[in-house]
Each structure stands twice: as C-alpha cells, then as structure tokens.
Amino acid sequence: MVMKDEKLETIYQDVLRRNPGEVEFHQAAREVLESVGPVLAKYPEFRERKIIERIIEPERQIIFRVPWQDDKGEVHVNRGFRVQYNSALGPYKGGLRFHPSVYLGIIKFLGFEQIFKNALTGLPIGGGKGGSDFDPKGKSDDEIMRFCQSFMTELWRYIGEHTDVPAGDIGVGGREIGYLYGQFKRLTSRYEAGVLTGKGLDYGGSLVRTEATGYGATFFVEEMLKVRKDSFDGKRCVVSGSGNVAIYTVEKIHQLGGKVVACSDSNGYIFDEKGIDLELVKQLKERERRRIKDYVEYRKHARYVDGGNIWEIPCQVAMPSATQNEINGKDAALLVKNGCIAVGEGANMPTTPEGIQVFLQAGIAYGPGKAANAGGVATSALEMQQNASRDSWTFEYTEKRLANIMKNIHQTCFETAEEFGAKGNYVVGANIAGFIKVAKAMVAHGLI
Ligand code: NDP
Numbered sequence: 456m457v458m459k460d461e462k463l464e465t466i467y468q469d470v471l472r473r474n475p476g477e478v479e480f481h482q483a484a485r486e487v488l489e490s491v492g493p494v495l496a497k498y499p500e501f502r503e504r505k506i507i508e509r510i511i512e513p514e515r516q517i518i519f520r521v522p523w524q525d526d527k528g529e530v531h532v533n534r535g536f537r538v539q540y541n542s543a544l545g546p547y548k549g550g551l552r553f554h555p556s557v558y559l560g561i562i563k564f565l566g567f568e569q570i571f572k573n574a575l576t577g578l579p580i581g582g583g584k585g586g587s588d589f590d591p592k593g594k595s596d597d598e599i600m601r602f603c604q605s606f607m608t609e610l611w612r613y614i615g616e617h618t619d620v621p622a623g624d625i626g627v628g629g630r631e632i633g634y635l636y637g638q639f640k641r642l643t644s645r646y647e648a649g650v651l652t653g654k655g656l657d658y659g660g661s662l663v664r665t666e667a668t669g670y671g672a673t674f675f676v677e678e679m680l681k682v683r684k685d686s687f688d689g690k691r692c693v694v695s696g697s698g699n700v701a702i703y704t705v706e707k708i709h710q711l712g713g714k715v716v717a718c719s720d721s722n723g724y725i726f727d728e729k730g731i732d733l734e735l736v737k738q739l740k741e742r743e744r745r746r747i748k749d750y751v752e753y754r755k756h757a758r759y760v761d762g763g764n765i766w767e768i769p770c771q772v773a774m775p776s777a778t779q780n781e782i783n784g785k786d787a788a789l790l791v792k793n794g795c796i797a798v799g800e801g802a803n804m805p806t807t808p809e810g811i812q813v814f815l816q817a818g819i820a821y822g823p824g825k826a827a828n829a830g831g832v833a834t835s836a837l838e839m840q841q842n843a844s845r846d847s848w849t850f851e852y853t854e855k856r857l858a859n860i861m862k863n864i865h866q867t868c869f870e871t872a873e874e875f876g877a878k879g880n881y882v883v884g885a886n887i888a889g890f891i892k893v894a895k896a897m898v899a900h901g902l903i
Contacts, residue, residue, distance in 0.1 A: 460492040466507055477560030479779055483567050483804060484511055486811075490886035493875045498894070504902070506894045513566065515539040518559070519609040521587055523602045526595055534558075535606050537585035539619055540566040543896035546617055547583030548573055548832060550624030550653075553602075553631070555590040562586055564779070565624070565803055569832070571889025572825045575864050578836040583619055585610070591626045603634035610635075611642045616649030616842070622835050623653040625778065628699060629665070633658075649842040652835035661838035663853040664831075669703025669801060670854070671830015671861045672774060672822075676799035677711060678865035679820035679881070685796075688712035693770040694731075695719050696777030697740050697747045700801040700828070704774050705733050717768045719777065720747040724765040727757040769793035776801030784809030791817040800824035815880060826868050826885040833860045 458464040470484050488507070495502045521533040536559060539547040549569040552561070562584050570582030589602055613619060623632055632653045639650055648659035656662065663670070673687075680686050690713040694704050697718045705715045714730045725731075725747055735753055739745045748759045766773065766786040773795050775781050779802065782790070787810035790798070797820040800806065804824060806814070814821040834857055841847055848856075872884030 458489060458492075460495070462502070463488045463492060463507070466511070469508075470511060474560070474563070477563060479564040479804070480560045480567065482808065483564040486808065486882070487567070487571065487886050487890065490883045491890050494887055494891060494894075498891070500898055501894050504898055506897055509897065510541060510570065510890075510893065511567070513538045513540045513563065514542060515613075516559070516563075517610075517613055521589065521602065521605050521609070523598070523605045525598050533587050533589040533602070535585070535587045535609060536562045537610060537613060537619070537621070538562050538566040538583060539613070540582040540584070541570040541893060542581035543893050543900060544574055545579035545581045546615075547619040548580035548622070548835065549582055549584040550586075550622045550831075551627045551631075551635075552584070552586035552624040553589045553591050553626030554586070555588055557586045557588045561779075568803055568825050570893055571886060572829045573832055574889040574892040575826055575867060575885060576829050576833040576836060576860055577863060578833060578860075580620075580832065580836050583621075584624075585621055586624065586627075589626075591631070596630070599631060600634045603631055604638040607635050607638035608642065611639050614639075614650055616647055616839070620649065620835070620839060621651055622832070623699070625698065627653075629653065629655055629660075649839050652838045654838070659838075659842050661834060661841055661853060662848065662850040663857060664834045664838055665699065666703040666706065666854075667834035667857055668700045668828050668831030669705070669776065670707045671833065671857055672700070672776070672799050672801040672827045673704055673707035673711065674830065674858050674861035675822050675827040675865055676772060676774070676797050676820070678862055679797055679799070679822055682869065683796075683820060686712070687772070690714070690771045691716055691769070692772040692774065693717045693765060693768050694774045694776055694801075695724075695765050695781060695805075696775075696802065697736055698777070700831075701776040702733070702736060702740065704776050704801050705731055705736070708772075708774075709733065713772065716770065717765055718747065719765045721777070722746060723748060723759055723761040724763050724768075725750045725757055725759050726768055727754060729756065766790055770795055772797045772799070774799045774801050775805035777805065778802055779804040780807050782806040782810045784813055786810060787813035791819060795819060798822065799827045801828050803828065811882060815882070818879070820879075821881060822865075823882050823885055825889065826864050826881055829864055830857050830861055833857060
C-alpha cells in the first residue's frame with residue numbers, strides 16, 4: 456500500500472533501497488512514517504531540516520567478530536552488533552539480544568523503535584540496540600562467560616556511562632550482564648557502574664529493574680482499561696513467552712486481580728484453567744533453565760500444546776511478551792472474535808501491520824510496545840540515576856516512580872492521538888509524541 460504523503464513514500468522507497476533485505480527494519484520504519492504526516496504539516500522546519508531522513512539513518516553501526524571456545528575446546532565464531540541510533544536526547548540506550556535469528560535488520564528495527572520509546576519516558580536517554588547471533592540455549596555457564604568476555608573485548612571501546620549504555624533483552628539477563636560488566640571493568644580498570652544496566656543488586660543494580668518491563672506493561676494496560684472505566688479485576692488473560700517480561704507481567708496481573716491462564720516458549724504453550732502457578736514457572740525458567748512443557752509434570756490438570764498457537768485460547772486481555780511478529784492478522788481476528796478487549800505489548804513489534812489494523816478497526820484498547828514496554832528502559836534510566844548519585848532506592852519508591860512514568864506515557868500518547876485527530880489510537884499517539892521530542896532536539900543541535 457502506498458503512503459498518503461508522496462514525500463514520505465519517497466523516503467520509504469529510499470529506506471527499502473538502502474537497507475536491502477532488512478524486513479523487520481522496513482516494517483518498523485514504515486509504521487513511524489505512516490504516523491508522522493500530520494506532524495510535518497504542523498512543524499514545517501522538520502521537513503526543511505530533513506529530520507525524517509536523518510532520524511532513519513543510524514548515527515553509527517558497529518559490526519564485529521566474536522570468537523569463543525566451547526567446553527570441548529572447539530572454536531566458534533559469531534557476529535556482534537551495536538547500532539548507536541540517535542543521541543539527541545542522551546547517551547544511546549537499549550538492550551543486547553543474544554538469539555540465533557539476530558542480524559543487522561533486527562538490531563536496526565529494535566534500535567529505531569528504541570529512539571521513540573526512550574523519548575516517551577521523559578528521561579534523558581538516546582536510542583541504540585545491539586546483540587549477537589549467538590544461541591545461549593544449552594550452553595554451560597562457562598561457555599556463556601567466555602562468549603560474553605569475547606563480546607565485550609570488542610564492545611568496550613564504544614560504550615560508557617556518557618556515551619552508550621547497553622542492557623539486557625532476549626537471551627541476556629542478570630547472568631550475562633554480570634559477565635559483560637566484569638570484562639568491561641577488567642579491560643578499562645574503571646568501576647563505571649553506569650555503563651550497563653540490569654546489573655545484580657550487589658554491584659550497582661536497581662531494585663525493580665528485573666520486574667520493570669512486565670510490571671510497566673501491565674500498568675499501561677491498567678491505564679487503558681481505566682479510560683474505559685474498567686480494570687484487571689476478574690479478567691482472563693493470556694501472556695505469551697515465559698522469559699523476563701512474561702514472568703513479571705503475569706506477576707503484576709495476578710496482583711491486580713486478573714487471572715493468566717496460558718503462557719509459552721518457542722516450542723509450545725501451557726494452559727492452566729486454574730491460573731498459572733507463577734512460582735512454578737519461576738522455578739523452571741529462572742532457576743532451573745528448563746522448558747515450559749515441564750510445567751505439566753507438576754500441575755497434572757494443566758495442558759501442554761506442542762507447537763500450538765497460544766492466541767487460540769480465549770481471553771479478555773492479551774499481552775504478547777515473546778518476540779516480533781508473533782500475532783498476525785488471523786491471530787488478531789481470532790482474539791477479537793473470542794472477546795479480547797485489550798492488548799498490551801510487552802515484546803517489541805509483536806503484532807504484524809495486518810494484526811494492528813484488526814485491533815484498531817475493532818476499537819479495542821491496543822497499547823503498542825513502544826509505549827507499553829517502555830517501563831524496562833525507564834527503570835534502567837533510574838538505575839543510571841542511582842549509580843550517578845551512588846545511591847540505592849527502596850523497592851516501593853522505585854516501583855512508584857515506574858508506575859508514575861507509565862501513567863505519564865499513557866497520558867502523553869492518549870492526548871497526542873487526540874490532538875492529531877486519532878482519538879484512542881495509541882500507535883499514532885506514541886509515534887508522534889516520541890518523534891516530536893527527538894525532532895525538536897535535533898533541530899536545536901543543528902546539522903550534525
Ligand atoms: P527472554 O529471553 O527472557 O524471554 C524470551 C521469551 O520469548 C522466552 O520464553 C522465549 O522462548 C520466547 N521467544 C523468544 N524468541 C522466540 C521466537 N522466535 N518464537 C517464539 N518464542 C520466542 O527475553 P525478554 O523477556 O527479555 O524479552 C521478550 C520480549 O520483550 C522481546 O521482544 C524484547 O525485545 C522485549 N523487551 C524486553 C525488555 C527487557 O527489559 N527485558 C524491555 C522491553 C522489551 P524460548 O526460551 O523457547 O526461546
């Protein structure tokens with residue numbers, strides 16, 4: 456489909472030509488371009504200063520070799536990435552993803568989205584993302600450590616508390632951040648805690664960072680429900696994934712009175728009509744690093760569906776928290792048909808453009824990842840604040856800050872959508888509000 460604005464269509468055609476094969480990046484870029492037409496009418500200086508053409512081009516892209524040895528002494532070679540996308544609002548900030556599907560197009564889509572997400576938090580952070588096609592699954596602790604050390608042996612020269620601050624994402628949690636930080640410290644001889652976030656509590660981490668993305672996404676959905684004079688109380692929910700984001704989404708939904716009946720991993724999903732036993736999921740996934748199918752060994756009444764599609768389970772609230780493009784048009788239609796009234800994206804870009812259209816046309820509350828999952832990076836920025844002031848805040852205080860940030864993001868998206876004639880459309884609200892903030896800073900900084 457051709458865009459309404461001819462100039463934006465020309466820019467998009469350029470994106471396709473200059474970034475061949477990077478389909479996820481094309482998708483993320485298109486969604487933003489489709490939203491910002493009315494902004495250019497209101498702020499002609501953005502067009503004159505070619506803000507869109509500049510924002511779409513990363514400031515810097517680093518690609519490097521990561522050699523490492525497994526426990527048998529065999530040598531492996533992976534590829535490492537760091538895309539420093541935009542520093543108009545602060546140091547580049549965004550996670551590292553270790554997953555075999557990683558290539559430049561994935562890192563660029565994530566980095567591009569991160570610019571606007573970070574702007575929405577209202578905190579002084581630019582956008583970036585990184586990672587590797589390394590697969591942590593089935594690797595020993597020592598293998599993970601050797602890989603992280605090799606990865607950091609190249610990355611350290613490009614990062615710093617005032618330049619670029621990586622964190623976790625798929626396949627990168629507290630264990631990996633620990634090894635990465637240790638190697639950074641060894642190579643630089645500096646105890647620069649603010650260089651990475653998601654650190655352990657013993658060495659500069661922040662309370663609530665582990666919970667932040669899932670809690671934040673749930674707070675965002677709570678706000679969307681409030682607008683509709685509704686709440687989580689008694690709602691039947693489905694949360695895809697069973698990693699960091701999924702686990703703490705389930706936890707907060709249960710605290711708010713909802714019931715999560717299904718979650719998943721890349722092999723299949725579990726369905727537990729009595730409500731997911733979160734302690735069991737934590738034991739299996741966080742402590743024992745096992746597969747979600749093992750859940751039914753302990754909860755005999757629950758069902759595991761190998762290779763099944765989790766979106767076929769009827770629910771009122773769906774929170775995709777695994778990966779990109781996990782809800783297509785058909786899944787979205789099925790969710791709506793089965794009575795879903797709200798979708799909050801814990802994952803990044805989990806819904807395809809066709810799926811988004813289904814949700815918007817059905818008029819359900821749809822919170823895009825850029826806004827809904829911003830609680831993770833926001834709490835990372837709070838971790839940076841604590842590191843800078845050599846302070847550590849309590850759980851209650853930090854969670855309150857997170858809840859307020861999510862409330863503000865929701866309000867900003869809601870009001871911006873209304874201002875630009877798209878009431879209730881959080882996609883337009885998030886894209887426009889994030890874009891304007893970054894664009895104004897870029898204009899102020901001159902042509903750089
Ligand atoms: P984890 O690695 O902790 O968990 C990822 C979960 O998603 C696992 O259950 C994994 O299953 C599943 N998954 C991953 N890839 C696929 C796939 N290709 N198909 C099906 N299932 C898959 O990652 P996070 O929980 O940290 O991240 C989940 C999502 O949230 C990602 O989109 C990430 O970008 C986004 N996000 C994360 C933030 C954070 O703070 N961690 C912040 C903002 C967004 P399996 O074990 O089988 O691979």
